[in-house]
Amino acid sequence: MTLFAPFTLPGETVLYSRSGDRAVIEQRLRESPDRVRPPCGLFARCGGCALQHLAVDATASFKRHLVESALRDAGYELPGPIAEHTSPPYARRRMDLALRRSRDGMLVGLHQRGGDVVDMTECHVLHPRLFRLIEDARPVLMRLSALRGTGSLLVNLLETGPDLLLSTDEAPGTADRARLAEFARAAGVPRIAWRPLKPGGTPEIVCAIEPVRHTLSGVAVVPPPDAFLQATLEGEAAIVAAVLDAMPQAWPRGARVVEFFAGCGTLTFALARRGRVLAVEGHQASALCLRSAAGGLPIEVLNRDLNRQPILAADLGRASAIVLDPPYAGSGAQMQEVARSGVERVVMVSCNPKALRRDAEMLHKAGYALERVTVVDQFLWSVQVESVAAFVRPRVRRHVKHR
Numbered sequence: 001m002t003l004f005a006p007f008t009l010p011g012e013t014v015l016y017s018r019s020g021d022r023a024v025i026e027q028r029l030r031e032s033p034d035r036v037r038p039p040c041g042l043f044a045r046c047g048g049c050a051l052q053h054l055a056v057d058a059t060a061s062f063k064r065h066l067v068e069s070a071l072r073d074a075g076y077e078l079p080g081p082i083a084e085h086t087s088p089p090y091a092r093r094r095m096d097l098a099l100r101r102s103r104d105g106m107l108v109g110l111h112q113r114g115g116d117v118v119d120m121t122e123c124h125v126l127h128p129r130l131f132r133l134i135e136d137a138r139p140v141l142m143r144l145s146a147l148r149g150t151g152s153l154l155v156n157l158l159e160t161g162p163d164l165l166l167s168t169d170e171a172p173g174t175a176d177r178a179r180l181a182e183f184a185r186a187a188g189v190p191r192i193a194w195r196p197l198k199p200g201g202t203p204e205i206v207c208a209i210e211p212v213r214h215t216l217s218g219v220a221v222v223p224p225p226d227a228f229l230q231a232t233l234e235g236e237a238a239i240v241a242a243v244l245d246a247m248p249q250a251w252p253r254g255a256r257v258v259e260f261f262a263g264c265g266t267l268t269f270a271l272a273r274r275g276r277v278l279a280v281e282g283h284q285a286s287a288l289c290l291r292s293a294a295g296g297l298p299i300e301v302l303n304r305d306l307n308r309q310p311i312l313a314a315d316l317g318r319a320s321a322i323v324l325d326p327p328y329a330g331s332g333a334q335m336q337e338v339a340r341s342g343v344e345r346v347v348m349v350s351c352n353p354k355a356l357r358r359d360a361e362m363l364h365k366a367g368y369a370l371e372r373v374t375v376v377d378q379f380l381w382s383v384q385v386e387s388v389a390a391f392v393r394p395r396v397r398r399h400v401k402h403r
């Protein structure tokens, strides 16, 4: 029988009582040598960090193990040492925060595991600029009539300053908009957008004080308020470097790389320095952002939902390489077409080892070999891990008989 013993580390001996499938720890009789004092006073209540009690080196090997196991389960032997990158504390420049009006004020933070919002009175992963901003935003959020009960606030630290996307039960009226604009001016926030709490709502700009700009691989873009951006600057650089390392220095004349799940162009602009890129992205505003920034570069952008309408293997055959950076669920229907395409080189960026296993297994069955792997940890102290894995398909020698 499996019993979950929260915050217990491998090798520890504990005295516990049982509550369903969970062990309630009464006493730790023997501690792991990897146990450390968690830096944050909210640890074990806030749902953001799960591993602050584990030494950073041990966390890195745990995360490496998750990626290695996923690839082994997909059928691969590991190709030698795995490169690793871990983002430092206070580096997170993007966080989706929960909001809840309470009798004591506005709670802003992450959800407790399966529970209420834990007010973020300290945070050791979030960028200090964003942490200060949350402190300043509390009284303003409290005064918003549109925020009756619960809401959310997506904060992104762009090059031009913090970018906010607020979701509330009701649309902000004139008075709320004026309050938000006043706050934006005072706090140096160039743009605040709003969208309804229900999933799928399109953001609308509530106030635009200054132009918004962000640089991705050397190219300035204007990301839409709900665009995906990598969680840390360091992690983004590590992912871009790992993808470039996995690609040939230049691809043959006339050849092009097909990039799936391109977002606003984090990888696209870096790839385009080596040759032509077809970048495919499903989120319309992100695809538009990428297209308008790509002027003069050898980039073609396609706005397409790859789950509903994958690009077929037959149309991929002439690509010199394929790069995929899918959402958490993995590459879905597109992966089958990639595996069947026979394209010589496939580079996969993954933020979910389970999805990596599924996607990599298709490449394994199609005869691809694993060439190199990099583990990237942008979510320090969480159980999330990202990886960049490069697969190559041995060239099939065709024997042509000459008569």
Ligand SMILES: C[S@@+](CC[C@H](N)C(=O)[O-])C[C@H]1O[C@@H](n2cnc3c(N)ncnc32)[C@H](O)[C@@H]1O
Residues within 6 Å of the ligand: 228, 229, 230, 261, 262, 263, 264, 265, 266, 267, 280, 281, 282, 283, 286, 304, 305, 306, 307, 308, 325, 326, 327, 328
């Ligand atoms: C992990 S992000 C990667 C974005 C980009 N490569 C980057 O590094 O910033 C995944 C991207 O896939 C896009 N996406 C999600 N589902 C999609 C689908 N069904 N079809 C096409 N794109 C999709 C998202 O909009 C998002 O931009």
